[in-house]
Amino acid sequence: MIKYLSRMDEKSKGNCIDQIKGYEGIKEELRKQLHYINHRVRFNSIIPGVVLVGKKGHGRHFMVDAFLEAACKKVFVVDGAHVSNAMDELRYFLDGAGRDEAVIIQLDCLDQMKEEQVDIIAGLLRESGKTVYVLGISEEDDDLVKQCRVCGLLEYSIAVTDPYLKDTVQFLV
Secondary structure, eight states: OEEOOOOOOTTTTTHHHHTSOSOHHHHHHHHHHHHHHHTOOOOSSEEOEEEEEOOTTSSHHHHHHHHHHHHTOEEEEEEGGGHHHHHHHHHHHHHHSOTTOEEEEEEETGGGSOHHHHHHHHHHHHHHTOEEEEEEEESOOOHHHHHHHHTTSEEEEEEOOOOOHHHHHHHHO
């Protein structure tokens, strides 16, 4: 699946992440990653990203959507349950990206992928010669996430756990 997100003006870029209630530590990490990909000097490489790890219902997808909206880059989503169907589309997406255009690859349901599939994705991204930032979503910080680190796709994990009680009050108000 390919997501094309609208361009935003500079003032509203950070607001997407700021609209998330609570989770101050995670929001700060996402802001750091945004700065990192928007000010990356080295082009034509894989920029190791982060994986948000946590149970369903804790807002991982909401946080990723806010991040993607703030990043204003073309995004390709690889669904862990349907990886084999996405390889040709991923290749087509990378071929269509501009020479100096940075793109984001979202590895959704990373814990459902197989090790070989991660290796194939890493190979495709390297071969493309494009500037690619990788962002993952997983329920577990397991061996597959470690494999993504070994392949240079991900740098570290961010645990998305239950919000603090004070943050919960903000949700209800």
